Amino acid sequence: xxxxxxxxxxxxxxxxxxxxxxxxPTAWAEAVDVVVARAEELRQLLDASGFEEVVFTGCGxxxxxxxxxxxxxxxxxxxxxxxxxxGELCLYPAAxxxxxxxxxxxxxxxxxxxxxxxxxxxxxxxxxxHGDVVTISNDPHSxxxxxxxxxxxxxxxxxxxxxxxxxxxxxYVAVTAMVLALAEEAATLEALPALPxxxxxxxxxxxPLVRQWGEDLGLDRFYFLGSGPRxxxxxxxxxxxxxxxxxxxxxxxxxxxxxxxxxxxxxxxxIVGFLSDAHYQEEMRVLRExxxxxxxxxxxxxxxxxxxxxxxxxxxxxNVLYLPPLQLMAYYRALAKGLDPDRPQNLSAxxxxxxxx
Ligand code: F1P
Numbered sequence: 001x002x003x004x005x006x007x008x009x010x011x012x013x014x015x016x017x018x019x020x021x022x023x024x025p026t027a028w029a030e031a032v033d034v035v036v037a038r039a040e041e042l043r044q045l046l047d048a049s050g051f052e053e054v055v056f057t058g059c060g061x062x063x064x065x066x067x068x069x070x071x072x073x074x075x076x077x078x079x080x081x082x083x084x085x086x087g088e089l090c091l092y093p094a095a096x097x098x099x100x101x102x103x104x105x106x107x108x109x110x111x112x113x114x115x116x117x118x119x120x121x122x123x124x125x126x127x128x129x130h131g132d133v134v135t136i137s138n139d140p141h142s143x144x145x146x147x148x149x150x151x152x153x154x155x156x157x158x159x160x161x162x163x164x165x166x167x168x169x170x171x172y173v174a175v176t177a178m179v180l181a182l183a184e185e186a187a188t189l190e191a192l193p194a195l196p197x198x199x200x201x202x203x204x205x206x207x208p209l210v211r212q213w214g215e216d217l218g219l220d221r222f223y224f225l226g227s228g229p230r231x232x233x234x235x236x237x238x239x240x241x242x243x244x245x246x247x248x249x250x251x252x253x254x255x256x257x258x259x260x261x262x263x264x265x266x267x268x269x270x271i272v273g274f275l276s277d278a279h280y281q282e283e284m285r286v287l288r289e290x291x292x293x294x295x296x297x298x299x300x301x302x303x304x305x306x307x308x309x310x311x312x313x314x315x316x317x318x319n320v321l322y323l324p325p326l327q328l329m330a331y332y333r334a335l336a337k338g339l340d341p342d343r344p345q346n347l348s349a350x351x352x353x354x355x356x357x
Contacts, residue, residue, distance in 0.1 A: 013340035014331055017244070020159040020166040021327045022203055025196035027156040027170035028320065032192045034152055035177035041150050042134070046182055049132050051105040053080040055097070057089055058109035059117050059351065061164040061236055062171070065109050068232025068319070069175040075229060076183040076316065083232065086117035090124065090355055097130055104131040109175075111157070111167040113142020116353040122147045136174055138167045152178065161342050162349045163243040165327045168236060169320050180316060188314040198311035199324060206307050206325040213298060214332025219270045222249035225257055225286065226274035226322075233322050234274050240330040244341040247333065254283045257290070265295040274322045275301035277315050300325065 035042075054073055056066035066083035073081040086108070089096045097104060106125050110118045113135070122133055122144065135148030138157040145151050157170030173195065180189040213219070222241050226234030234251040241249040252261055254273070265271065271290045275283050280301065291297045299305040300322050302315075309321045334341040 014335055014342055016160040017163070017165065017331050017334075017341040020161055021324060021331060024157075024166035024169045024324065025199035025203075027154060027166050028173040028199060029193070029196045030156040031152075031154045031170045031173040032177050032195070034154055035174050035181060036189075038150060038152060039178075039181040042178060042182060045132055045134070045150055046105070049105065050103050051079065051131060052102045053082070054105045054107060055089075056081065056083045056107045056109065056175075057086045057118065057121055059086050059115050061168045061239055062086075062109040062111065062115070062118065064232045064235040064239060065168060065172055065175065066107075066232070067235060068172065068229055069107065069109070069179070071229040071232065072176065072179050072316075072319070076179050076185065086115070086121040089121035090117050093124065093128070097128075102130075105134065106131060107134045107136065107175075108144060108148070109136045109171055110142070110144050111138045111159075111164055111171070112350045113137035113139040113144035114350050114352070115144075116351065116355055119143050119147070120355050134178075136171050138170065162344050162347045163240055163330075163341065164236075165240070165323075169323050172233075172320050172323075176317065176319065185316060188316045191313050191317045194313060195311075195317060195320065198309065198313060198318070199321060202307075202309055202311070202321055203324050203328070207328060209307065210325045210329040211332045213270065214329040214334075215336040217333075217336055218268055219296060220247070220268045221264065221266075222247060222270045222272065223257065223261065223264070224249065224251045224272045224274070224326075225254045225283070226251065227254045227279065227283065228276065229319055230274040230276060230322065233319060234272075237272065237274075237323065237326040237330075240327055241333070243344040243347060244330040244334040245337055245339060246345060254279075254286050257286060262290060262293065265290050265293040267294040267296070269295045271295045271297050272326065273297065273299045273305075275299050275305055277302060280304065 140153035224234040
């Protein structure tokens with residue numbers, strides 16, 4: 001009888017997604033702890049192996065995380081780094097890896113640790129003896145978790161929903177902590193434990209505005225602008241808008257937007273800018289020009305934006321803060337469109353394939 005009543009209770013759409021978004025700062029704390037505990041192992045791996053370049057890889061959200069990670073790594077460690085889709089490493093390895101003689105560190109990112117292309121890319125990388133592997137996953141017992149020379153596992157980031165939110169941010173914080181540890185940016189690394197509190201405060205402060213934007217169905221297209229280490233994050237925000245709300249959206253590097261895509265700006269277009277400290281004026285100029293064309297502009301930054309984090313954290317510690325407000329915006333837009341963000345159309349949480357050998 002009780003099961004019957006329980007099964008009849010309507011599942012409220014988006015329940016899991018909302019819970020995962022607002023709880024994510026807890027998973028960020030675990031990510032920092034995990035990396036700090038493995039920092040010496042990571043330093044030894046980097047020092048001992050004479051790597052000439054780093055390749056970050058993953059699929060979907062995890063590929064976009066790889067793009068953000070590679071830019072951060074290259075900016076702080078001055079060692080060549082690239083983000084490559086795992087599917088490309090599987091199908092076109094020669095186009096992805098440098099000459100086979102170069103020592104490469106492969107960093108493989110996967111929430112599930114079971115995505116076929118990512119696991120296969122690591123297996124083939126090992127067979128080709130290209131170098132060593134760091135794996136980053138929310139499932140410490142996954143296939144991928146067992147393939148790394150060093151594993152950074154953040155189980156607190158695991159989630160029910162298909163679209164990554166808490167998982168992505170937890171793995172991104174782990175990557176941030178890893179780069180800061182290897183770059184010996186001690187002061188910024190030591191500031192990371194304050195990140196979860198800043199995230200909680202931002203979620204609370206930002207919710208009314210992003211709910212208003214999410215529920216404004218007069219907007220029919222979204223453009224996410226981000227440069228340097230923020231471009232990969234703009235790609236991830238873009239994917240949330242697609243996965244959760246079935247809305248046409250695209251990410252661009254800030255200055256690139258003028259070179260054609262801005263032709264699409266109308267008064268039903270949202271242009272969301274991930275403003276940096278270093279190039280705030282240049283980037284804000286792009287947003288102002290788009291507002292003059294009639295676009296609806298939303299800026300995010302540490303300060304001086306529509307959504308200002310005011311975290312007080314050093315620049316290298318706070319890039320993850322761009323994500324929670326935009327995850328919430330996609331959540332509210334999905335509900336306003338009568339969709340269930342917990343179960344995006346056409347998608348599954350993990351893509352499993354039979355890849356040709
Ligand atoms: C990768 C992924 C997600 C995507 C969707 C399907 O999963 O492609 O990025 O948003 O949920 O799976 P994983 O390798 O990170 O588990």
